[in-house]
Amino acid sequence: xxxxxxxxxxxxxxxxxxxxxxxxxxxxxxxxxxxxxxxxxxxxxxxxxxxxxxxxxxxxxxxxxxxxxxxxxxxxxxxxxxxxxxxxxxxxxxxxxxxxxxxxxxxxxxxxxxxxxxxxxxxxxxxxxxxxxxxxxxxxxxxxxxx
Numbered sequence: 528x529x530x531x532x533x534x535x536x537x538x539x540x541x542x543x544x545x546x547x548x549x550x551x552x553x554x555x556x557x558x559x560x561x562x563x564x565x566x567x568x569x570x571x572x573x574x575x576x577x578x579x580x581x582x583x584x585x586x587x588x589x590x591x592x593x594x595x596x597x598x599x600x601x602x603x604x605x606x607x608x609x610x611x612x613x614x615x616x617x618x619x620x621x622x623x624x625x626x627x628x629x630x631x632x633x634x635x636x637x638x639x640x641x642x643x644x645x646x647x648x649x650x651x652x653x654x655x656x657x658x659x660x661x662x663x664x665x666x667x668x669x670x671x672x673x674x
Contacts, residue, residue, distance in 0.1 A: 529607040529608055530605070530606075530607060531604075531605070531606050531607060531608055531626055532603065532604070532605050533560055533562050533580060533582075533603070533604050533626065534562065534601070534602070534603045534604075534634050535560035535561050535562035535563070535577070535580070535601070535602070536560065536561050536599055536600065536601050536602075537558050537559070537560060537561075537596055537597065537598050537599060537600050537602070538558075538559045538560070538561050538579060538598065539558070539559070539598045540558075540596070540597050540598050541556045541557065541558040541584075541589075541592040541593060541596050541597075542556070542557045542558065543555070543556050543589060543592070543593045544557075553585055553586050553589070554585070554586065554589035554590055554593065555583065555584070555585055555589055556583070556584040556585075556588065556589035556592035556593060556596075557581065557582070557583050558581075558582055558584075558592060558596065559579050559580065559581050559582065560579070560580045560582055560602070560604065560626075561577045561578075561579055562577055562578050562579075562580055563576070563577050564576045564577060564578060580626055581623075581624070581625045581626065582604060582606070582625065582626045582628050583625050583626070583627055583628065584627075584628040584631070585627075588628050588629070588630075588631060591631055592631070596631075600633070601633070601634040601635045602631055602632060602633055602634055603631070603632045603633075603634045604626065604628045604630065604631050604632075605628070605629050605630040605631075606626045606627045606628040606629045606630070607626070607627050607629070608624060608625075608626060608627075609624075609625050609626075609627050610622065610623065610624050611623045611625075
């Protein structure tokens, strides 16, 4: 099984390109996630350690990245690892490892984000902070999916 789940922040705005497949072209988004290493918050020298993971999204995922993702956005991606290689212009073999993104979700609300430009898709919890949304008294019990 090849499945990856990562949470991190974009190191810069996604790079968006159009594939060159003639009539059947699609968008491709490339971005890098800075993912904190678990358990090594401080590496002894006072700096936080992170891995910088290259990610690639195609089609609708690339459209989403273009419209909603930017430097500093904290997201969760689900996808798979893909390795490859090519020969560069100097004749040297270069090996690559990318995450091919299947799903993307925001990992924090706009209010918690230092640089957010999106609208959350979920209702905001009430001010009491218990994590539940207030349901107005005018809503009848028959309309709710539970009793």
